[in-house]
Amino acid sequence: MKKGPFVQGLRCRECGRGYPAEALHVCEWCFGPLEVVYDYEAIAASISRQSVAAGPKTIWRYADLLPASPDGAVDLGAGLTPLLRADRLGAELGLSDLWLKNDTVNPTGSFKDRVVSVALTRARELGFKVAACASTGNLANSVAAHAARAGMRSVVCIPADLERPKVVTTAVFGGVLVAVNGNYDEVNRLCAELASEYPTWAFVNVNVRSYYAEGSKTLAFEVAEQLGWKVPDHVVVPIASGSQLTKVAKGFREMFKVGLLDEEPAVRISGAQAQGCSPVAAAFDSGADFIRPVRPSGIAKSLAIGDPADGAYALDEVRRSGGAVAAVTDDEIVDGIRLLARTEGIFAETAGGVTIGVLAKLAASGVVKPNERVVAFITGNGLKTLDAVAAECGPTVTVAPKLEDFQAALGVADWQ
Numbered sequence: 001m002k003k004g005p006f007v008q009g010l011r012c013r014e015c016g017r018g019y020p021a022e023a024l025h026v027c028e029w030c031f032g033p034l035e036v037v038y039d040y041e042a043i044a045a046s047i048s049r050q051s052v053a054a055g056p057k058t059i060w061r062y063a064d065l066l067p068a069s070p071d072g073a074v075d076l077g078a079g080l081t082p083l084l085r086a087d088r089l090g091a092e093l094g095l096s097d098l099w100l101k102n103d104t105v106n107p108t109g110s111f112k113d114r115v116v117s118v119a120l121t122r123a124r125e126l127g128f129k130v131a132a133c134a135s136t137g138n139l140a141n142s143v144a145a146h147a148a149r150a151g152m153r154s155v156v157c158i159p160a161d162l163e164r165p166k167v168v169t170t171a172v173f174g175g176v177l178v179a180v181n182g183n184y185d186e187v188n189r190l191c192a193e194l195a196s197e198y199p200t201w202a203f204v205n206v207n208v209r210s211y212y213a214e215g216s217k218t219l220a221f222e223v224a225e226q227l228g229w230k231v232p233d234h235v236v237v238p239i240a241s242g243s244q245l246t247k248v249a250k251g252f253r254e255m256f257k258v259g260l261l262d263e264e265p266a267v268r269i270s271g272a273q274a275q276g277c278s279p280v281a282a283a284f285d286s287g288a289d290f291i292r293p294v295r296p297s298g299i300a301k302s303l304a305i306g307d308p309a310d311g312a313y314a315l316d317e318v319r320r321s322g323g324a325v326a327a328v329t330d331d332e333i334v335d336g337i338r339l340l341a342r343t344e345g346i347f348a349e350t351a352g353g354v355t356i357g358v359l360a361k362l363a364a365s366g367v368v369k370p371n372e373r374v375v376a377f378i379t380g381n382g383l384k385t386l387d388a389v390a391a392e393c394g395p396t397v398t399v400a401p402k403l404e405d406f407q408a409a410l411g412v413a414d415w416q
Contacts, residue, residue: 008039010022024210036214047260072121075149083102086344089344095372102378115216117146131153135156135158141166158180165383191205220251236358236362239280239308252265269321271314272327272354275330276330291308328353332360336353339356348382350385351379397409
C-alpha cells in the first residue's frame with residue numbers, strides 16, 4: 001500500500017504518546033487529539049516538484065504527504081482549484097498583491113471535498129463500509145457524494161435549521177439524512193455517541209478525524225505550487241473548528257521539510273469568524289489562551305461551531321505567525337459576498353463573505369500590509385446560501401418588451 005513507509009502512526013498533540021495508524025482520534029491518557037506522523041526523510045526521497053507536476057490534477061498529486069493510498073482513492077476530482085490574482089478587489093482594499101484560492105469550484109462546491117476524499121479513502125483501507133458525519137452543510141454534501149461514488153452507505157446528521165439548498169444537495173445523493181433539533185455542537189455530540197454505538201461506521205470528523213483533517217494541507221500545497229513553489233506573505237482563513245487553519249500552516253512547513261520549498265516558510269496566518277460565532281476571535285482579542293464556548297447565531301451557518309475542537313491550536317498558529325483573528329457582522333458578511341462578486345466574479349457562500357469582510361477589516365487596520373502577497377481562501381459556493389443575499393439581489397428594473405421602455409428605464413445610451 002502506497003502509504004507504507006510514509007505513515008509511521010499517530011501521536012497525541014498534547015502529551016506526545018504514540019499510537020498505531022488505526023481508527024483512533026483521541027489519546028486514551030490525556031484525551032488530546034491524535035495527529036498523523038510521517039517519515040519525512042522517506043517522503044523527501046520520493047517526492048519532487050517534477051513528480052508532483054506529473055501527478056493527477058487533483059489533491060492526489062500530493063499523495064506522498066497524505067495518510068492514504070492513491071490506489072483506489074475515493075476521488076471526485078477535488079483540488080487544483082484556481083489561484084486567481086485579484087487586482088480589482090485588491091484596489092478597493094488597498095492591497096497590491098492579493099490572490100484568491102477559489103474552492104467554490106470543487107465537485108460539491110466547497111473545500112470539504114479535499115478532506116472527505118482523504119477520510120473515506122483511509123476509511124475503506126481500515127475496512128469501514130458506512131460513511132457518516134456531523135455537518136453544518138458543506139461536509140454533508142461532500143460525504144453523501146463521495147459515499148455514492150464509493151458505493152458506501154452514508155448517514156449524515158445536520159442541524160434542522162440548515163439552509164435549504166444544503167439539505168437538497170445532500171439528500172439528492174440517496175443516503176440517510178438526519179435533521180437534528182439542535183445546533184452543530186449538539187449534533188456533533190450525538191455523532192460522538194453514535195460512533196461508539198456503531199464502530200463499523202466511519203464518522204469522518206470523529207473516529208477518522210485524524211486522517212480527514214490532513215486533506216486541508218492540500219490547500220497550502222497547491223498555493224505554493226501555483227505561486228511557483230513560493231509561499232505567500234500572509235493568508236486569511238475562515239475558522240469553524242479551526243482545523244483548516246492549523247493544517248494550512250502545517251502544510252507549508254511540511255513542504256519545506258521534504259524539499260519542495262527552497263526557504264523555510266514564514267507565512268503570517270490570520271483567521272476570520274462571524275460575530276454570531278466568534279469564540280476564537282474573542283480569545284485573540286482578550287489575550288486568552290483558552291477558547292470559551294458560545295452558542296452560535298447569525299447567517300454564517302457553515303462556520304457555526306461554538307466549541308471549536310481545534311480553536312486553541314488555531315489561536316496558537318495565528319499568534320506565532322504574527323497574524324490576527326477578527327470577526328464581522330451579518331451585514332458585513334453580505335457586503336463581503338457582494339464585493340467579491342462585483343469585483344472578481346466569484347459568488348461565495350457566507351463563509352466567503354466572512355473571509356472577505358475580515359480581510360477588509362484587517363487591511364483597513366494595517367494588520368494586512370498593502371504590499372504583502374496575500375491569499376484569501378474562498379471555501380464554498382454562494383449557490384448554497386442564496387437566502388443570505390436574496391433580499392438585496394434582484395432585477396435592476398422591470399420593463400415592457402419595447403426598445404424605448406428599455407432605454408428610458410436604464411439611460412444606457414452612453415455605454416457605447
